[in-house]
Amino acid sequence: MTNSQAPAALRFSVQSRPDPATDEARAAVLADPGFGTTFTDHMARIAWTKEQGWHDGQIVPYGPITLDPAASVLHYGQEIFEGLKAFRHEDGSVWCFRPEANAERMIRSAERLALPTLSVPDFIASITALVQADEAWVPAYGTGETSLYLRPFMFATEAFLGVRPATEVTYLCIASPAGAYFSGGISPVSLWISTNYARAGEGGTGAAKCGGNYASSMAGQVEGIAHGCDQAVFLDSSTHTYIEELGGMNLFLVYKDGRLVTPALTGSILEGVTRRSIMQLGAEMGLDVQERRIPIQEWKDGVASGELAEVFACGTAAVVTPVGRLVWEGGECTVSTEPGEVTMKLRKTLLDIQYGRTPDSHGWLTRLV
Template structure:
């Protein structure tokens, strides 16, 4: 049965002046809107009890399975205000499909994509005043759907009760200092995911396992860590929460192939399609960390960037490792990004904010 998400009264709306102050400087993930979407699943009833209700703390039993066995998945996408006041989102069907795949990997019940889209529309309709105005820089309303095992029991088996929710947060730039090159640390002590594990699912455990490597990077004056494959520690996989692309002098643009331990990013997928239209040669293959180092030294690799929903496309400046480093900033560019990185970023943002015609059918109107 298709879900509907009726609005339940009771939310204390944020005052207009308070909301305006937040939207003027939202940061990222710091403030939340007045409502949230919620639905429940049980073995007996399937998905049911869907609604939009006031944003607030969830009631969760101390024995809830998620707290003990980490059975949960989530998604991330954005709502963009267009010049005519309408609100749109980017390729949400891909996020809905990935949520299904993640849920199946974590033994959670897949939510139908149509119900996923309905929950987004209902929440944004209730909180559309929180979507930043068109023309206010790279601002948006970040949407965070998630699903977790809410049954109270102690035992290693799939939960018989699951809660789905969507919360929303007005967002500015993901990195506090804006779009400037990030420095990366090659993590050889830690792996983000392994063969047969949950690397291709968007679950909290993957991000938790990346934090030790990220802290190691911070200790070495880097912003993020690059994780290698867990078997050989020779091949690039991804950052803690972003995919990677290497741009070569001969027009190739290469990203690590999906081996089952890398998250299939929606932004990653879109860049591969846009790159081909730009006349570049996109490739998905295994990339040795040594190839990265050698390519930087020879000039064969001209640009590096990371990508994801939150940060869109972020140029990579310096790569550091124990005993060495290499710099990828184009000569004389300072903190500016390379030509290919800048063009791809501009193409994506122009589509998302409605500044160019959406010829690919990637945008979905929410309000």
């Protein structure tokens, strides 16, 4: 099928909210948006049935949803989601960073969870329609690292008790104004090595973005906090030897000889859009970018020898997060007490592209408004 023959994206009808937030209320939120606590006036919705496929695209008022107590998602966990941001540029336009990559990952997640796949054009059409309806909620340019966080998700709604793929599914996309992740400034976080818990296992759902992976990481995070750390780093479930990822971010190690190393995708690690972007930017900066299995002992030895210069985590919410202290039962080490030079250069380069401060030579930005 040629591009000219490809099916057109879904069209979205708009049902405007009768009681939208006042200008004053919205301005108060945008002055201090926090993260994930306040939501815009509307949401996108698409229905799917086995007979009709995806249909009935709508922009509707944001509000509670009604589920039958027997809805499949409540019993068998057929649910996936994505996370991406819309950025206001200096000329007032609104852009999204690599939405097609999120759409493609959602397709992979859907296939793993036996859910219907939503096409890339329909995914982008849904976020475009929502942002156009709620453009006033996109923070102004020049107000720090602010954005409109978008959360597309789908879940099984068919009411039945039985282990099989649901024949009725709902897709929604909601939006939330987001402030800077680091309200007090950027400083290295501390990580606890989780050996009692694994985030995901071989053949499991680790490469899919589904809620169950995040639920399984919480016990390890609680354990880490109890040991005075900010988050936990998870190891492979088979040998508890190799680094995988945090509960919601990928990891990178920066060596003094110019190597930028990240754990290889083994099927139990989520491939982050930010991760992929950083690998490309790192190569363009002249770094020797490597994907390979990294023993946790290599991190400890690298700190001891001075060979390891920086460590950072990355994801949509925090962009790039420097890591300083690594803690485990009976020991700890600190790679740095300040954000590293490579870490901050990559962080700035990525943000400058997202906010339109530097030209987008990669074609990563999609205009929404």
